[in-house]
Amino acid sequence: xxxxxxxxxxxxxxxxxxxxxxxxxxxxxxxxxxxxxxxxxxxxxxxxxxxxxxxxxxxxxxxxxxxxxxxxxxxxxxxxxxxxx
Amino acid sequence: xxxxxxxxxxxxxxxxxxxxxxxxxxxxxxxxxxxxxxxxxxxxxxxxxxxxxxxxxxxxxxxxxxxxxxxxxxxxxxxxxxxxxxxxxxxxxxxxxxxxxxxxxxxxxxxxxxxxxxxxxxxxxxxxxxxxxxxxxxxxxxxxxxxxxxxxxxxxxxxxxxxxxxxxxxxxxxxxxxxxxxxxxxxxxxxxxxxxxxxxxxxxxxxxxxxxxxxxxxxxxxxxxxxxxxxxxxxxxxxxxxxxxxxxxxxxxxxxxxxxxxxxxxxxxxxxxxxxxxxxxxxxxxxxxxxxxxxxxxxxxxxxxxxxxxxxxxxxxxxxxxxxxxxxxxxxxxxxxxxxxxxxxxxxxxxxxxxxxxxxxxxxxxxxxxxxxxxxxxxxxxxxxxxxxxxxxxxxxxxxxxxxxxxxxxxxxxxxxxxxxxxxxxxxxxxxxxxxxxxxxxxxxxxxxxxxxxxxxxxxxxxxxxxxxxxxxxxxxxxxxxxxxxxxxxxxxxxxxxxxxxxxxxxxxxxxxxxxxxxxxxxxxxxxxxxxxxxxxxxxxxxxxxxxxxxxxxxxxxxxxxxxxxxxxxx
Numbered sequence: 233x234x235x236x237x238x239x240x241x242x243x244x245x246x247x248x249x250x251x252x253x254x255x256x257x258x259x260x261x262x263x264x265x266x267x268x269x270x271x272x273x274x275x276x277x278x279x280x281x282x283x284x285x286x287x288x289x290x291x292x293x294x295x296x297x298x299x300x301x302x303x304x305x306x307x308x309x310x311x312x313x314x315x316x317x
Numbered sequence: 318x319x320x321x322x323x324x325x326x327x328x329x330x331x332x333x334x335x336x337x338x339x340x341x342x343x344x345x346x347x348x349x350x351x352x353x354x355x356x357x358x359x360x361x362x363x364x365x366x367x368x369x370x371x372x373x374x375x376x377x378x379x380x381x382x383x384x385x386x387x388x389x390x391x392x393x394x395x396x397x398x399x400x401x402x403x404x405x406x407x408x409x410x411x412x413x414x415x416x417x418x419x420x421x422x423x424x425x426x427x428x429x430x431x432x433x434x435x436x437x438x439x440x441x442x443x444x445x446x447x448x449x450x451x452x453x454x455x456x457x458x459x460x461x462x463x464x465x466x467x468x469x470x471x472x473x474x475x476x477x478x479x480x481x482x483x484x485x486x487x488x489x490x491x492x493x494x495x496x497x498x499x500x501x502x503x504x505x506x507x508x509x510x511x512x513x514x515x516x517x518x519x520x521x522x523x524x525x526x527x528x529x530x531x532x533x534x535x536x537x538x539x540x541x542x543x544x545x546x547x548x549x550x551x552x553x554x555x556x557x558x559x560x561x562x563x564x565x566x567x568x569x570x571x572x573x574x575x576x577x578x579x580x581x582x583x584x585x586x587x588x589x590x591x592x593x594x595x596x597x598x599x600x601x602x603x604x605x606x607x608x609x610x611x612x613x614x615x616x617x618x619x620x621x622x623x624x625x626x627x628x629x630x631x632x633x634x635x636x637x638x639x640x641x642x643x644x645x646x647x648x649x650x651x652x653x654x655x656x657x658x659x660x661x662x663x664x665x666x667x668x669x670x671x672x673x674x675x676x677x678x679x680x681x682x683x684x685x686x687x688x689x690x691x692x693x694x695x696x697x698x699x700x701x702x703x704x705x706x707x708x709x710x711x712x713x714x715x716x717x718x719x720x721x722x723x724x725x726x727x728x729x730x731x732x733x734x735x736x737x738x739x740x741x742x743x744x745x746x747x748x749x750x751x752x753x754x755x756x757x758x759x760x761x762x763x764x765x766x767x768x769x770x771x772x773x774x775x776x777x778x779x780x781x782x783x784x785x786x787x788x789x790x791x792x793x794x795x796x797x798x799x800x801x802x803x804x805x806x807x808x809x810x811x812x813x814x815x816x817x818x819x820x821x822x823x824x825x826x827x828x829x830x831x832x833x834x835x836x837x838x839x840x841x842x843x844x845x846x847x848x849x850x851x852x853x854x855x856x857x858x859x860x861x862x863x864x865x866x867x868x869x870x871x872x873x874x875x876x877x878x879x880x881x882x883x884x885x886x887x888x
């Protein structure tokens with residue numbers, strides 16, 4: 233298999249990973265833990281926003297992140313011809 | 318026998334019948350079927366099975382209760398036990414599936430071209446899995462004894478027989494399809510009472526929205542504001558703010574996330590699907606199925622906490638509803654009339670407080686406290702058993718595969734035939750069930766404490782070795798082995814020192830050691846430090862030792878490319 237192609241594929245994969253993991257970190261450790269007091273001054277209905285991110289929001293974002301990753305990678309596999317039947 | 322008991326018996330019997338039926342239908346005929354269900358499980362089925370595998374008795378019975386007493390701090394479990402799936406899906410599952418072997422020690426052993434590495438990995442897998450499985454068998458016994466009024470030990474034995482039956486007969490194949498059924502049972506049993514109570518308290522049928530909604534009494538007050546008010550009135554911390562330090566919350570969440578991604582019984586589930594893209598997709602589905610319970614649990618916590626305070630606080634003891642005395646006999650709730658006024662004082666100050674509540678009651682008795690119909694109450698037992706049995710089975714399979722495949726076939730007796738290995742797998746599964754049952758009946762005092770620490774151990778040992786194995790082509794065996802050994806030993810040391818106090822005079826000394834915690838991090842969160850140390854040791858040792866052989870670097874190149882995974886499992 234073409235080594236150049238492999239390298240490019242891997243690089244694009246790593247780029248996706250770093251973006252998605254940055255969001256993963258931001259919603260949980262950022263919004264849910266480090267910035268929780270600041271966000272708690274904002275309200276969303278009955279929820280304080282920091283509390284909501286810690287106990288609800290981060291989990292929803294986690295689910296979305298994985299499905300976004302699945303889509304991105306399926307496309308990437310096709311683009312490089314690494315997809316399987 | 319009352320209505321609740323009849324319903325409980327009927328629902329438990331029906332669900333057990335279903336599991337046995339599935340076990341007979343899906344017997345394993347080869348080692349490939351026994352270890353990885355033949356490698357052709359659909360992403361949807363694997364997602365459900367992973368969710369059931371993952372959600373243990375602790376998730377089902379204890380988590381909502383823990384959150385209801387911890388308030389905001391409960392978020393460490395919610396984020397910690399879900400966020401790990403992002404790591405799994407993005408960093409581990411696709412590559413391990415492409416690698417295409419049967420166990421986690423398989424990967425460690427081959428990637429680090431070393432029997433020592435494999436044996437170290439087997440050792441880590443056995444420690445993690447045994448501590449975890451003992452807690453599950455105990456959970457089975459407790460559910461039986463509370464709902465069906467059989468002795469805890471009899472309950473454990475019944476649970477053992479059921480697990481023995483489908484794990485030994487069906488291996489991973491049997492376990493996978495029973496776990497799919499168990500997921501359905503447990504999620505139904507968790508959601509139905511939650512929806513009922515949400516409607517009762519806020520008029521909103523979706524619990525996730527309900528606990529942020531206004532009360533249904535027409536006052537226009539938000540439920541969470543009311544609970545914050547009630548909590549501070551009684552001297553507790555405000556529900557929506559925490560009492561743990563930020564650094565500890567951070568460390569515990571990280572340790573749980575990384576530990577989740579490093580648990581062998583979860584990782585091995587991704588060996589059972591056909592293609593790399595199926596592994597990615599089933600990780601997403603698994604988290605979706607898990608999230609249904611994990612986003613409902615904090616709502617249940619708020620409902621149950623508010624309900625409990627309103628029902629008991631300052632009320633006459635003699636006018637307590639029927640459930641109160643029923644749960645008093647199990648010792649899960651107790652009232653001691655300290656000032657002799659016949660009322661229940663429930664406050665934070667220990668010298669005035671008259672009520673002690675076990676956290677498990679928040680899920681177990683919640684439907685009764687809310688006065689729900691008998692069949693809903695009966696569901697809880699079936700759900701709790703499904704959660705405990707599915708996790709126990711997954712763990713037993715890891716133990717059996719570690720022994721029969723990694724130790725016997727790959728280290729001790731490489732000439733073993735396929736048939737012989739299948740028998741070895743069955744026998745080790747059976748032995749593992751018996752050992753787990755023994756620990757369930759005679760729980761060493763430390764089981765409950767150690768289950769939480771199993772995550773720390775997984776984080777400190779497996780996670781860095783696997784990540785480096787995939788993302789750092791030049792990582793060699795010396796580095797990986799020293800990292801795992803140092804990480805594991807450091808974690809064990811910290812645990813023994815600060816959780817069990819063995820260097821300072823035993824369990825009584827533990828509370829006094831809190832000020833000595835390194836960086837203010839609790840033993841539950843220390844896995845994140847041990848993990849970082851593992852990474853550092855591995856990389857440092859690696860720079861001073863020679864590169865891994867060419868063909869190993871070729872393996873790493875190869876697992877990064879998804880195509881060809883279907884064949885990878887057959888060689």
